[in-house]
Amino acid sequence: MVFYLDNEVDAKFDFDIEEVAKLVACKVLETEGCRDDVEISLIITDDEGIRQMNNEFREIDRATDVLSFPNVSYEEPGDFSVMDGEQKVDLLNPDSGNIMFGDIVVNENRVREQAKEYGHSEKREFAFLIAHSMLHLCGYDHMEENEAAIMEKKQREILEALGITRG
Known part of the structure; x- marks a missing residue:
């Protein structure tokens, strides 16, 4: 996995942003x-930066905690066989041969606010947002109650497996 990090706001936490993001992303994959070699882009921004992206790409003019922009169109969540089909040509980075998997945008301010609100560490909140976004990049969604339950279970299991808990 290749990870591109753009820390637009020079956010600093008491953990290594790239290390935690890669750890969580690898565990989700x-x-x-x-099994494909993938490339993921991660942008760390603030309320205004994510509000602008949310407005531009989703026509929702407000800040949020995280945005996910998957490049893969799935028939079923987690069915990576679609990356071997017709999409493969469009997904391949010609320079590396890797699948350009998608983009994640994290709002630094919300990491801090939500960690405080939920009573856990900023590392745990950041890891949760990465796991959540990675599941979106894998084709999962939470628009319906049953979809949300599946995502919540997967997020919890991933973070528990990594020992990144609310405690």
């Missing part, structure tokens, strides 16, 4: 059974 492993758990989901993705």
Whole structure:
């Protein structure tokens, strides 16, 4: 996995942003059974930066905690066989041969606020947002109650497997 980090706001936490993001992203890919070499872009921004992106790409003019922009169109969540089909040509980075998997945008301010609100560490909140976004990049969604239950279970299992808990 290749990870591109753009820390637009020079956010600093008491953990290594790239290290935690890679750890969580790798665990999601492993758990989901993705065997392809993928590239993921991670942008760390603030309320205004994420509000602008949310407005531009989703036509929702407000800040949020995280945005996910998957490049893969799935028939079923976690069915990576679609990356071997017609999409493969469009997904391949010609320079590396890796699948351009998608982009994640994290709002630094919300990491801090939500960690405080939920009573856990900023590392745990950041890891949760990365796991959540990675599941979106794997084709999962939470628009319906049953979809949300699946995502919540997967997020919890991933973070528990990494020992990143609310405690």
